[in-house]
Amino acid sequence: MPNYCVCAGCRNSSLSGHRVHSFPDRTKNSDCFNAWLSFVQKRRRDFTAASVTRNAVVCSAHFRKEDYVPGDVMALRMGCRTQNRVRLIPVAVPSIHAADPGSAAGGSNRKTPGPSQPPPVLHCGSQRSLRPFHLSTGSVTLLLYH
Ligand SMILES: [Zn+2]
Secondary structure, eight states, X not given: OOOBBOSTTOXXXXXXXXXXXXXXXXXXXXXXXXHHHHHHHTTOTTOOGGGOOTTOEXXXXXXXXXXXXXXXXXXXXXXSSOGGGOOBOTXXXXXXXXXXXXXXXXXXXXOOOOOOOOOOOOOSOHHHHTSOOOSOHHHHHHHHHO
């Protein structure tokens, strides 16, 4: 069974190629465990300590790069280590929530169309071209007096 990220609004899993992390040991590392739990609970009221099963994981989207063992990240970049072998530092706690659709952050940066430009006025010697076009004075005279 794939391990899906338990964070609200996040469907990342080991199957989708994301790095996922199991919860810290709740007996050996209770402080850290509770910090992870309260992080998830900020967005998921229904999430409790009992919800943390062996399949409960938090994906890398919720961790800062400082939360990882620097050597492991380096090794990953160099291709010496696979995604799943990059470890968190022992005190790492998830801190980044998935993008909140209701958040106004970045809203002001939306690209808006500029003020509408008036169409360029064409000046093509219109005065001159408006002058009556005489192909032949003779034919005009002919038409008028025929
Ligand atoms: Zn996630």
